[in-house]
Amino acid sequence: MNAPAYNFAYLDEQTKRMIRRAILKAIAIPGYQVPFASREMPMPYGWGTGGVQVTAAILGPDDVLKVIDQGSDDTTNAISIRKFFGKTAGVATTTSTTDATVIQTRHRIPEAPLHAGQVLVYQVPIPEPLRFLEPRETETRRMHALGEYGLMHVKLYEDIARFGHIATSYAYPVKVNARYVMDPSPTPKFDNPKMDNCPALQLFGAGREKRIYAIPPHTDVVSLDFEDHPFTRYRFDAPCALCGAGDSYLDEIVTDDKGGRMFVCSDTDYCEQRQQAGHRGSESAAPHKERAHV
Amino acid sequence: MYVAVKGGERAIENAHRLLAHERRGDRDIPELSLAQISEQLSLGVDRVMTEGSLYDRELAALAIKQARGDLIEAIFLVRAFRATLPRFGATEPVDTGAMQVRRRISSTFKDIPGGQVLGPTFDYTHRLLDPQLADGAAPDAPATGEASTGATPRVTDILGRDGLIEPSPPAEADVPVGDLTREPLSFPADRDLRLQNLARADEGFLLALGYSSQRGYGRNHPFAGEIRFGEVEVEFMAEDAGFAVPLGSVALTECQMVNQFKGSATQAPCFTRGYGLAFGQSERKTMSMALVDRTLRARELGEEVIAPAQDEEFVMSHSDNVQATGFVEHLKLPHYVDFQSELGLLRKLRKEFAVANEAPPMQEAAE
Numbered sequence: 001m002n003a004p005a006y007n008f009a010y011l012d013e014q015t016k017r018m019i020r021r022a023i024l025k026a027i028a029i030p031g032y033q034v035p036f037a038s039r040e041m042p043m044p045y046g047w048g049t050g051g052v053q054v055t056a057a058i059l060g061p062d063d064v065l066k067v068i069d070q071g072s073d074d075t076t077n078a079i080s081i082r083k084f085f086g087k088t089a090g091v092a093t094t095t096s097t098t099d100a101t102v103i104q105t106r107h108r109i110p111e112a113p114l115h116a117g118q119v120l121v122y123q124v125p126i127p128e129p130l131r132f133l134e135p136r137e138t139e140t141r142r143m144h145a146l147g148e149y150g151l152m153h154v155k156l157y158e159d160i161a162r163f164g165h166i167a168t169s170y171a172y173p174v175k176v177n178a179r180y181v182m183d184p185s186p187t188p189k190f191d192n193p194k195m196d197n198c199p200a201l202q203l204f205g206a207g208r209e210k211r212i213y214a215i216p217p218h219t220d221v222v223s224l225d226f227e228d229h230p231f232t233r234y235r236f237d238a239p240c241a242l243c244g245a246g247d248s249y250l251d252e253i254v255t256d257d258k259g260g261r262m263f264v265c266s267d268t269d270y271c272e273q274r275q276q277a278g279h280r281g282s283e284s285a286a287p288h289k290e291r292a293h294v
Numbered sequence: 295m296y297v298a299v300k301g302g303e304r305a306i307e308n309a310h311r312l313l314a315h316e317r318r319g320d321r322d323i324p325e326l327s328l329a330q331i332s333e334q335l336s337l338g339v340d341r342v343m344t345e346g347s348l349y350d351r352e353l354a355a356l357a358i359k360q361a362r363g364d365l366i367e368a369i370f371l372v373r374a375f376r377a378t379l380p381r382f383g384a385t386e387p388v389d390t391g392a393m394q395v396r397r398r399i400s401s402t403f404k405d406i407p408g409g410q411v412l413g414p415t416f417d418y419t420h421r422l423l424d425p426q427l428a429d430g431a432a433p434d435a436p437a438t439g440e441a442s443t444g445a446t447p448r449v450t451d452i453l454g455r456d457g458l459i460e461p462s463p464p465a466e467a468d469v470p471v472g473d474l475t476r477e478p479l480s481f482p483a484d485r486d487l488r489l490q491n492l493a494r495a496d497e498g499f500l501l502a503l504g505y506s507s508q509r510g511y512g513r514n515h516p517f518a519g520e521i522r523f524g525e526v527e528v529e530f531m532a533e534d535a536g537f538a539v540p541l542g543s544v545a546l547t548e549c550q551m552v553n554q555f556k557g558s559a560t561q562a563p564c565f566t567r568g569y570g571l572a573f574g575q576s577e578r579k580t581m582s583m584a585l586v587d588r589t590l591r592a593r594e595l596g597e598e599v600i601a602p603a604q605d606e607e608f609v610m611s612h613s614d615n616v617q618a619t620g621f622v623e624h625l626k627l628p629h630y631v632d633f634q635s636e637l638g639l640l641r642k643l644r645k646e647f648a649v650a651n652e653a654p655p656m657q658e659a660a661e
Contacts, residue, residue: 012378035478039377044370045620047627070631076302077627083303107631125624136607138481163643169635188635208617210478234638251630252637266631 009056009089015039019057019212023203026214031176032144033127038210048081049207051104051123058119058203059085059102064092066100071108071249071266078106095269107170109191111248111270114200116217122185124206127213129173129183149181152224160229169234175222176215189223190233190249196221240265241283243274317362331355340545340574341365345615346372347475347494349544349573366496370616377475384471386529386538390522390548390571391448397575398522400449402552406520408446413523414575449520450550450567459552459565481607488590488606492583493571495613501578503603504585512589512601516568519552523575547572549580553588555595566595 007013015037022036041049059065065085069078073095081104082093094100097110104121114120130140133151143149152173159167166172172189176182184195185204195202195215202215215221225231239246241262248270250263262283265271275284318325332339332355342354346369354372361367397413400406453459463485472487479487492500507513525545529538549570557563568588570580589603602608612618 006378010378012380014380015377035480037474037476037478039475040370040373040616041377042374044623045617046622046624047620049620070628074302075628076306079302079306106627107629125621137611138607164646165639165642167639167643169639170632186629186632188631190635208621234635236634236638249631250634252634266634 006088008061009059009085009091010042011039011053011056015053016057019053022212023054023057023214026203026212027201027216029180030215030219031180031182031213033206033211033213035210036212038207041207043080043084045208046125047077048104048106048123050205050209050212051106051121051207052081052084052205053207054121054203054205054212055085055102055104056089058121059089059091061089061091063101064094064099066094066097066103066269067105068103068108068110068267068269069106070251071110071270072268074268096273097267097269107186107188108249108266109187109194111245111265111267112273114194114198116199118200120198120200120202122187122202122204124183124185124204124211125208126171127183127204127206127209127211129171129181144180147179149175152181156224156226160226166225166229166231172231173224175224177219178222181224182213182215182221188234188249189231190235192221192223192231193233236263238263239281240271240274241281243271243279243284244281245271245274245279317360326359328352328355328359331358337575338363338365338368340572340576341497341579342368342372343574344572344576344579345369345494345496346376348372348376366615366619370619373616381473381476383530384473385541386531387465388526388528388544388546390526390546391446391451393446393522393524393526393546393548394543395446395522395524397524398446398520399518400520401518402449402520403452406449406452408442408444411446415577446522448522448550450552453519453552453565457562457564460555460567462567479610481610482593483606483610485587485591485594488610489569489571489583489587491610491613492586492590495583496615496618497576497579497582499613499615499618500582500586503589503609504582507585507589507601507603512592512599512604514566514568514585514588514597515554516551516585516588517553518581519550521547521549521577521580523547523577545574547574547576547580549577549584551581551584551588558596566591 019036022034026032026034038050038053041052043049043052065082066073067078067082069075072078085091086093097103097112100118102119102121103110104123106123109120128140130143130152133155134140134143156166159165168189170188171183171186172192174182174184174192174195184192197218197220198215199217201217204213223231236250236252238250240248240250242264245265248265248267251266253262253264255262332351335358338358339351339354342357342365343349343351346354346357353375354368357368357371358365360371395411397415398408398411400410450459454461472484472490474487474490525543527543528541530541532539551568553566553568555564555566566588568584570583570587572579572583586603586609589601590606590609592599592604599605
């Protein structure tokens with residue numbers, strides 16, 4: 001039998017070179033979707049194969065890797081991907097945003113500010129921001145080439161006409177470097193401003209759709225809006241029940257079937273760091289504080 | 295009290311342990327061997343090799359065993375392994391005309407040089423469940439006869455001699471064969487890439503598309519010119535040696551559909567081709583593939599593109615079952631964050647709606 005033997009970080013060096021070339025091109029043309037010959041990875045398409053391939057291509061033995069899904073290091077898919085690289089690359093892993101050199105993420109940008117030298121790798125399901133307006137790739141590539149984004153503005157305008165708001169709450173389209181309209185992956189629009197002028201390199205990998213794109217450090221990233229309907233962030237108006245943070249994106253936890261719910265930081269590392277620093281919320285299991293009634 | 299969404303690592307490990315246990319089933323029942331799968335579930339193995347794009351019966355059998363008989367999961371396992379293999383180059387085009395034929399039929403001519411060879415087929419069997427098979431009755435030994443030494447030329451070549459069918463495009467030695475697993479696909483795609491996509495495509499998806507074309511959605515009047523199944527030699531051009539070196543043989547099924555074409559101002563009317571090729575004995579797959587290959591040639595042949603089966607971007611973007619299953623099943627992954635965003639927006643819209651409509655007493659209270 002042809003017993004499998006795998007390279008450092010799983011992918012063979014030829015494939016890594018191919019992906020690195022795509023990444024370099026993506027960095028050179030911010031926001032442009034570079035086609036690449038995505039491989040079958042040992043996890044399913046749609047579960048982060050694009051992000052995993054980008055991470056595998058840029059990872060070196062000295063890197064420190066953090067993987068989050070929904071902002072959390074402890075969700076099953078984040079654990080699965082972290083273990084994959086722990087096993088195939090033997091790199092150090094961390095849950096700390098500050099300590100990581102490479103952060104692979106699904107659906108969130110960490111709350112703690114990123115710094116120069118870090119790389120944020122996004123998992124992207126549908127890289128094409130115009131896809132739901134125009135299903136054809138041949139058409140959308142032409143629209144990007146011509147900078148023909150009227151359709152997107154009409155869609156946003158129609159939202160306002162129907163709902164009084166832009167009814168896009170995640171995967172909210174942005175314009176990168178005043179040229180390409182880009183899908184930020186399904187992050188909540190709360191995270192959009194963090195992409196703007198970010199000192200870290202942001203790489204986006206879409207495995208199934210075979211696209212890589214990038215935002216180089218310190219690039220202008222503007223959320224699409226109108227003068228009279230400026231872009232706004234959404235955040236549930238409550239402090240985190242565990243750490244009391246008033247500035248973090250919150251997960252809603254349903255606590256019973258009688259309408260009981262609580263709100264906690266979606267970024268688990270941010271929440272834990274704050275709790276360690278002594279911050280407390282209404283539901284903290286803190287020793288110095290009366291435990292909330294069950 | 296809130297229980298943190300944690301402990302995923304232990305949960306995953308335990309889930310995988312349980313999966314391995316369930317895969318094995320009742321441990322009092324003897325375990326399946328790879329040889330049993332390869333020999334007795336051979337058409338499943340053929341499908342996994344075809345859609346997995348890797349000719350290795352043993353690995354395909356292992357994949358089926360590991361996947362608990364879920365063929366798409368098995369195809370996925372084979373694909374993931376294949377993706378890590380180095381690529382040395384492309385073989386010489388295989389000569390299916392020189393195939394050691396185990397089955398070969400034509401529905402366009404009553405008799406053909408080399409004859410109609412039924413071979414092992416479900417065709418004409420009565421689909422009655424066989425209780426004797428349940429008891430493990432040994433089948434009769436197959437009837438044997440002298441092997442024919444006569445050539446079995448392809449039916450399409452016979453038609454081609456009189457110019458009744460368009461010629462097969464000749465192999466171009468200087469033009470590298472496209473490979474969508476190594477180069478990203480772009481549209482419009484050439485026929486080599488379309489055929490590669492169709493060869494890897496989900497059998498059920500192609501079956502439905504081919505069927506839709508027969509029912510009028512992109513109709514092109516097909517005849518099964520020939521279906522043949524057997525062994526062909528594979529040769530690889532060794533640059534150092536300067537000649538083609540035989541690598542071994544593979545079992546293939548080939549289907550050549552013969553389709554109508556009315557001709558044009560510059561071209562005399564002639565039949566056109568639809569082509570299907572797959573590993574092992576995969577007749578449904580190759581026939582469906584040949585139908586869809588032909589419908590996808592609509593643009594090339596100046597036919598109006600009106601049906602899904604004629605739309606190459608639609609077909610090629612959705613034919614891969616590993617991609618499709620991944621994306622459909624990724625909905626199982628957590629989406630708390632986006633859902634929270636949507637929830638926030640929806641609550642806001644409902645609140646505004648309630649204010650605007652100044653909630654009459656009967657209306658459901660806003661949250």
